[in-house]
Amino acid sequence: MPTPTASPYGRNRSLSPGARNRPSLPALARAHPDLGTPDGPYGEAMLLWGAVLGRPAPPATDRDNRLDPAFVEWLMGLPPGWVDGLPRRARLRVLGNGVVPRQATTALGLLLTRARTRPTPNRPDHPDHEHPPPRTITPTTDGSEHHMSTGRPRLLTQNSRMRAQGHWNWTLPAWAGRLPDGRTYNTCPSAGVCAQLCYARAGMYRVPAVLAAHERNLAFVLDDPGGFETAMTRELALPRFVDAHVRVHDAGDFFDRRYLSMWLRIMRATPDTHFYAYTKEIELFNELVVPNPPPNFDWVFSKGGIHDEMITKNTPHADVFPDEQALHEAGYTPLNGSDLVAVSGVVRVGLEASRIPHLRKIQGRESFGSLQRAAQDRAHRRRARTQTAMRETPGGGPRPGRRPDDA
Numbered sequence: 450m451p452t453p454t455a456s457p458y459g460r461n462r463s464l465s466p467g468a469r470n471r472p473s474l475p476a477l478a479r480a481h482p483d484l485g486t487p488d489g490p491y492g493e494a495m496l497l498w499g500a501v502l503g504r505p506a507p508p509a510t511d512r513d514n515r516l517d518p519a520f521v522e523w524l525m526g527l528p529p530g531w532v533d534g535l536p537r538r539a540r541l542r543v544l545g546n547g548v549v550p551r552q553a554t555t556a557l558g559l560l561l562t563r564a565r566t567r568p569t570p571n572r573p574d575h576p577d578h579e580h581p582p583p584r585t586i587t588p589t590t591d592g593s594e595h596h597m598s599t600g601r602p603r604l605l606t607q608n609s610r611m612r613a614q615g616h617w618n619w620t621l622p623a624w625a626g627r628l629p630d631g632r633t634y635n636t637c638p639s640a641g642v643c644a645q646l647c648y649a650r651a652g653m654y655r656v657p658a659v660l661a662a663h664e665r666n667l668a669f670v671l672d673d674p675g676g677f678e679t680a681m682t683r684e685l686a687l688p689r690f691v692d693a694h695v696r697v698h699d700a701g702d703f704f705d706r707r708y709l710s711m712w713l714r715i716m717r718a719t720p721d722t723h724f725y726a727y728t729k730e731i732e733l734f735n736e737l738v739v740p741n742p743p744p745n746f747d748w749v750f751s752k753g754g755i756h757d758e759m760i761t762k763n764t765p766h767a768d769v770f771p772d773e774q775a776l777h778e779a780g781y782t783p784l785n786g787s788d789l790v791a792v793s794g795v796v797r798v799g800l801e802a803s804r805i806p807h808l809r810k811i812q813g814r815e816s817f818g819s820l821q822r823a824a825q826d827r828a829h830r831r832r833a834r835t836q837t838a839m840r841e842t843p844g845g846g847p848r849p850g851r852r853p854d855d856a
């Protein structure tokens with residue numbers, strides 16, 4: 450994008466090659482008031498940037514069809530209102546003379562990495578090294594933090610809905626995939642039909658930059674579990690997380706015993722923060738969490754997984770319905786916009802399915818729970834048919850000395 454300028458030049462005045470043939474940012478905004486929307490000339494990039502920032506673009510122009518400084522703030526990844534209090538021209542001038550915090554952070558991270566890879570006494574493998582390099586979280590100008598030892602951005606994020614509620618989120622990629630280094634993963638080992646209907650395997654979650662960020666989270670957990678636990682615990686020690694709610698996963702699940710145990714330790718180490726989660730890892734939870742849960746953790750089992758049969762009629766659980774009418778008809782309580790209803794102990798909580806058309810088509814008028822039940826019934830019938838066929842096939846029956854159910 451062109452550099453923002455206070456004067457309404459028609460052409461880009463940058464010294465970069467070919468700049469004179471490109472419009473300036475004020476001219477671009479005037480010609481395309483939909484500049485920040487998915488329908489504008491940079492629609493895909495704007496969508497992506499909005500996902501990275503967790504908030505959509507404000508209008509590109511003001512009432513007089515002039516470039517709006519609020520749009521420039523968004524474009525640069527600055528917090529809304531960063532240059533409020535100045536006249537419009539001055540706001541644009543300081544923005545144009547400012548830096549994009551994420552670019553500056555990346556540059557600093559690269560320089561630090563380069564400095565660390567030089568053979569100096571600060572390197573742990575240098576013979577004169579005495580102390581481990583510090584692990585710190587350093588605030589940046591956009592209000593986010595970067596872990597200076599890893600160059601990683603903060604671990605907990607917010608979209609606009611969560612920001613309005615004061616909630617934060619930690620997430621992984623949904624279900625199965627392959628990391629850039631070739632390793633395969635499955636973050637939802639107990640997923641059943643939900644994997645075919647999963648909102649987190651479609652739409653914004655498949656935007657390459659978004660998926661890459663989630664896969665980086667997973668790689669951090671897998672490659673450096675101790676570092677992840679330390680970084681997460683330190684981040685949660687920031688004042689903004691006192692009394693805040695953190696949703697553990699809006700995609701992915703507690704995929705194994707070690708990862709779940711790590712989260713339980715993090716929760717116990719940060720008692721001033723409330724945690725909540727939807728999960729299909731019912732077996733693991735019954736073993737590791739239910740007998741002695743951290744007091745600041747609420748969870749709800751959700752239907753559509755291979756352990757649905759373990760959800761009794763009195764177990765608080767959530768199910769996903771095609772619409773609000775369907776969930777009322779089934780006797781479920783709607784969320785009414787707050788995840789906290791789901792973890793409040795209400796026995797039957799109903800969620801509305803995502804609005805992604807092809808997923809809605811697959812789901813039809815069923816809930817995740819009823820589809821999972823039907824899938825399990827089909828599987829039982831298939832197994833029964835196979836066993837019958839084996840018994841009736843000469844030489845295919847059970848071996849002498851074994852009862853048919855010993856398999």
Ligand code: SF4
Binds near residue numbers: 623636646649699729
């Ligand atoms: S468990 Fe959740 S994130 Fe995983 S596949 Fe099912 S719906 Fe998607």
